[in-house]
Every structure is written in C-alpha cells, then in structure tokens.
Amino acid sequence: MDSAALRDLLISWANLSSGSDNFPGLYRMRLALAAEFATLPGATVEHVPLAGTPAQALRIRVRPAAPLQLLFSGHFDTVYGADSPFQRCTLLDDDTLRGPGVADMKGGLVVILAALREFETSPSAARLGYEVLLTPDEEIGSFGSGPLFAAAAASRRFALALVYEPARPNGDVVHSRKGTGNFVATCYGRAAHAASPTRAGRNAIAALAEFLAAAHRVPDELPGVMLNIGNIRGGGPATNVVPDFAEAQLDLRVTRIADRDPFIARLLALAAPINARDGLHLALSGAFNRPPKESGPVEAVALAALQQSARELGLAPFTSVHTGGASDGNNLAAAGLPNLDALGPIGDRLHSADEFVRVGSIGERARLTARLLEKLASGEVRLPPLP
Numbered sequence: 001m002d003s004a005a006l007r008d009l010l011i012s013w014a015n016l017s018s019g020s021d022n023f024p025g026l027y028r029m030r031l032a033l034a035a036e037f038a039t040l041p042g043a044t045v046e047h048v049p050l051a052g053t054p055a056q057a058l059r060i061r062v063r064p065a066a067p068l069q070l071l072f073s074g075h076f077d078t079v080y081g082a083d084s085p086f087q088r089c090t091l092l093d094d095d096t097l098r099g100p101g102v103a104d105m106k107g108g109l110v111v112i113l114a115a116l117r118e119f120e121t122s123p124s125a126a127r128l129g130y131e132v133l134l135t136p137d138e139e140i141g142s143f144g145s146g147p148l149f150a151a152a153a154a155s156r157r158f159a160l161a162l163v164y165e166p167a168r169p170n171g172d173v174v175h176s177r178k179g180t181g182n183f184v185a186t187c188y189g190r191a192a193h194a195a196s197p198t199r200a201g202r203n204a205i206a207a208l209a210e211f212l213a214a215a216h217r218v219p220d221e222l223p224g225v226m227l228n229i230g231n232i233r234g235g236g237p238a239t240n241v242v243p244d245f246a247e248a249q250l251d252l253r254v255t256r257i258a259d260r261d262p263f264i265a266r267l268l269a270l271a272a273p274i275n276a277r278d279g280l281h282l283a284l285s286g287a288f289n290r291p292p293k294e295s296g297p298v299e300a301v302a303l304a305a306l307q308q309s310a311r312e313l314g315l316a317p318f319t320s321v322h323t324g325g326a327s328d329g330n331n332l333a334a335a336g337l338p339n340l341d342a343l344g345p346i347g348d349r350l351h352s353a354d355e356f357v358r359v360g361s362i363g364e365r366a367r368l369t370a371r372l373l374e375k376l377a378s379g380e381v382r383l384p385p386l387p
C-alpha cells in the first residue's frame with residue numbers, strides 16, 4: 001500500500017465516529033476493520049462479546065500453529081462522542097492529517113494492517129503466527145476487554161505483544177508506563193451554626209484542605225509517584241453552616257508496583273492526625289485500575305531489534321521512554337506478557353480537536369514493524385523466554 005492509500009484508508013476510518021459510548025458507531029467501525037483484516041491470507045475473524053457492554057471486540061488469527069506467536073493490540077474507540085464537533089479529517093498539508101483518532105489510534109490500526117500485509121509477502125512468514133486483538137473500550141479503562149488481555153497473557157502462547165498507541169512526537173516508543181488509580185478522599189465533620197458560641201462544629205472542608213495540601217507534596221518526597229487533585233466538593237448553599245462533608249477525587253500514578261503500598265501508606269499517615277481529632281473522620285477509598293508497566297529483558301531485546309530495523313530502513317533513530325500515561329500495555333504486562341508500546345505513527349495533541357498524525361510516518365512505522373517481524377520469523381533475533 002502506498003502512502004496515499006494508507007492515508008485514504010485512515011481518513012475513511014477516522015471519519016467513522018466511534019467514541020467509547022457510541023455503540024452504533026463502534027459497530028460500524030468494527031465491521032470496517034473486519035473487512036480489511038479478513039483479507040490477510042488465511043485469517044480467521046471473530047467478533048467477541050464483552051461483559052458489561054454491548055460493544056464487541058474483534059480478534060483476527062493467522063497461523064495459530066506456527067512456532068512463534070505474537071499478539072498485536074489496538075483499540076478502535078476514540079474520546080470523541082457522537083455529539084463532539086470534531087468528526088471529520090482535514091488534510092492541513094501533505095504530511096499533516098488532523099482528525100478524530102488519526103493518531104490515537106486509528107493510525108496505529110492502519111500501521112498494524114499495512115505491516116502484516118507486507119510481512120505476509122516474506123519467505124519467513126510461515127514460522128510466525130499472530131493474533132490481532134482490537135478492542136472498543138480503551139479510552140474508558142478497558143473494563144470490558146480487560147479479561148481478554150488477561151486470558152491472552154495467561155495462555156502463554158505469545159512471546160511478545162506489540163501495542164500501537166501513537167509514537168512520541170520525536171518517534172520514541174514506550175517501554176514502561178505508570179500505573180493509574182482513581183481514589184476519593186472523603187471527610188466527615190460535624191455541622192453546627194457558624195456562630196455557635198460552643199464552637200461545636202468541625203469543618204470538613206478545612207480538614208480536607210489540610211490533607212490535600214500535604215498530599216499534593218507527596219510526589220516531592222516519594223520518587224516515581226504522581227498525585228493530581230482533580231475535583232473537589234463540599235459544604236452547601238448556606239455559608240452560615242459549618243460543613244460536615246467534603247470530598248476530593250484524586251488521580252494517583254506509580255512507576256513500579258513496589259511504589260504502590262508506600263504511597264498509600266504515606267497518604268494514610270497524613271490522614272491519621274486528622275482522624276485523631278474529635279469529630280473528624282477522613283477516609284481514602286479507591287483502587288489502581290491499571291498496574292504500572294515495567295520493562296524487562298524481552299522488551300530490551302525487542303527494542304534493540306526495532307532500532308536495528310530502523311537503521312536498516314534508513315529511518316530516523318529513536319529510543320524508548322517511560323511515560324506517565326497508561327494503556328492496554330499495562331494490563332498485558334500485569335498479566336505476564338511483555339510488550340512494546342507506541343509503535344503507531346507519529347502524532348500529537350491527542351484527546352483534543354487538534355489531534356493530528358504525520359502521514360509519512362504511517363508507512364514508515366508499518367515497514368518498521370514488518371522488518372521486526374521478519375527478524376523474529378527468520379530467527380535472526382531470538383526473544384528471551386517469558387518471565
């Protein structure tokens with residue numbers, strides 16, 4: 001497929017509105033993907049129902065009995081709902097395509113397809129089989145498709161997973177990602193008249209604010225963690241009442257699994273002096289929905305092979321980085337399947353009406369993946385065994 005054909009395929013997919021809650025749109029997108037991926041030689045295409053959502057995933061298998069198996073992961077939902085004003089692609093210049101999901105990650109889906117089409121012409125192809133798992137709920141936390149990732153990893157069939165979130169703007173891929181958690185700090189005090197001479201009230205907002213100011217500084221003390229106070233509410237319309245309730249929503253991130261318990265322990269220690277006071281109670285609830293993705297020996301070998309592929313193809317050099325954002329690569333790694341992420345095209349301004357992709361990078365990234373597959377299929381590069 002030449003660059004114009006890749007671009008036009010991407011435009012047709014990005015113009016199909018498929019926000020995570022747009023089920024008719026996700027259905028149309030899934031059919032469009034199924035039609036293209038079904039053209040891979042010998043492909044079986046399966047529509048997979050998910051628990052808790054009418055949206056379905058798409059699973060394509062090619063040569064499931066080949067000695068080496070890889071998993072390709074992509075999502076076809078976007079953050080742009082059916083009522084978003086951002087619905088169509090615009091070609092800003094020859095190399096810049098703006099549109100909903102062009103980078104995150106319909107551009108990545110085009111890269112997967114083009115890479116596999118190219119790889120299928122390779123003489124070594126018979127030795128490598130693969131599964132492409134395309135899911136409809138990544139942007140809302142992958143709660144429906146999470147079990148599919150866990151099952152794919154638990155099967156121990158795959159030597160490596162490749163994830164097609166967009167590359168960093170400089171072309172870097174991602175070897176590790178922070179884990180994310182959603183937490184709520186809830187504070188209960190005691191209501192009273194603001195002018196009560198007994199000073200019987202216990203102000204829940206003041207106590208929560210005290211906790212939050214301290215919690216906000218925790219990332220300065222504990223390397224590798226992040227905390228964002230994203231939302232706060234408390235009190236009522238009458239300002240002459242001491243408020244007995246306040247709560248804040250927190251976004252917590254950790255670099256390593258081992259950071260998790262000390263982080264929570266530190267926050268609980270900040271709550272303890274407030275809880276020791278008469279009439280106040282501050283509780284922290286929530287969970288980490290995506291564990292951190294750490295990098296190991298399989299990722300190191302795959303990255304080196306990918307960089308060597310770029311040199312052979314004359315593509316710009318890149319490295320791999322750690323990022324604070326989580327993806328389905330986190331879930332795969334947590335379930336025991338090493339993976340490289342951000343193998344999609346180069347793009348930026350994700351999750352905004354300025355999202356764009358570099359058109360030329362689509363074909364480049366597809367050739368890069370195809371070359372990596374070639375190295376793995378021919379035995380030129382051997383991946384270490386699974387951890």
Ligand SMILES: [Zn+2]
Nearest residue numbers: 104105138165
């Ligand atoms: Zn994405």
